[in-house]
Amino acid sequence: MNRAGVDPARVLAVSPHLDDAVFSAGALLTGLVAAGAEVTVLTVFTGSVTDPTGFALACQTDKGLADDVDYMALRRAEDVAAGAALGTTGFHLPLLEAPHRGYHSAAALFGPVVAGDEGCPVAIGEALTAFLDERFGGSVDLLLGPQALGDHVDHRHVRTAVDVLAHDRGLSLARWADTPYVLRAGAETPLGDPRYPTEEELDAKVEACAAYATQLGFQFDGTDAMVRALRALPETFYPPLPVDARTR
Structure with a gap:
């Protein structure tokens, strides 16, 4: 309990990949931790594959x-380090990323759902429900997930599953603007209200993001470019965050 004798709020952020929640909402997450919340980041697609080939390799x-x-073991270790910088607790589901589910090119990741992958949101939803019941007794105070800006199929599937979970359990839901997709030329305008982090929150966020060393060159053109981009970018959430989370 906190000094007021009240259990801290429970927050569950559902991240498609090992970096999405931190790139997109890391300042909010660390701000909630600082305010006494129990913040859990559950990443969906983290399963390792022995001897990958083709596009997956x-x-x-x-x-x-x-x-x-x-590769995924390395990325899971990066995620643990990122969580330590934010003060969040991380868990990893063993579902496989899209390149291991029949998406055989970069373009395919942003196209139609391939045959055989239609049931992926249901599988995600079952795993989320089981996690929510086991860790939180079926409910949290705030559920966070992606808007699916950029249209990556893994983000789309997670958004669908999170939306269903929020509806079925009556949970307060906010969706973050997917970063770095929101930074790219021609990006879709995010829905919702901007949240302008404090300097302390930004410091923790960029430290956490720097832990994802395998991704920074590909996603941001390097660490320095990541720091510049994220320090200039407010985090945006839709629907609006609860007042306590929005004003911290």
Whole structure:
């Protein structure tokens, strides 16, 4: 309990990939922690695959990693370090990223759902429900997830599953503007209200984002560019955050 004798609010952020929640909402997450909330980040697509091939293998080798590296184990370790910088608690579901589910090119990730992947949102929803029941007794005070800006299929599937969970359990839901997609030329305008982080929150966010070393060159053109971009970008949420979260 906090000094007022009240249990801290419970917040669950559902991240498609190992970086999405931190890139998109890291300042809010660390701000909620500082205010006494219990903040959990649950990442959906984190499963390792032995001996990946084709496009799935290229997703690691094009970042300078050898083909015998367990790419997802490396990324999970980065996520643990990012969570330590924010003060959040992280959990990883073993579902497989889209390149391991029949999406065989970068363009395919942003196109129609491929045959055989239609049931993915249901599988995500079942895993989220089981996690919510086991860890939180079926409910949290705030559920966070992606708007799915950029149209990555994994983000779309997670948004669908999170929306269903919020509806079925009557949970307060806010969706973040997916970063770095929101920074790219021609990006869709995010829905919702901007939240302008404090300097302390920004410091923690950029430190956490720097932990994702395998992603920074690909997503931001390097660490310095990431710091500049994220320090200039407010976090945006739709529907609006609860007042306590919005004003911290």
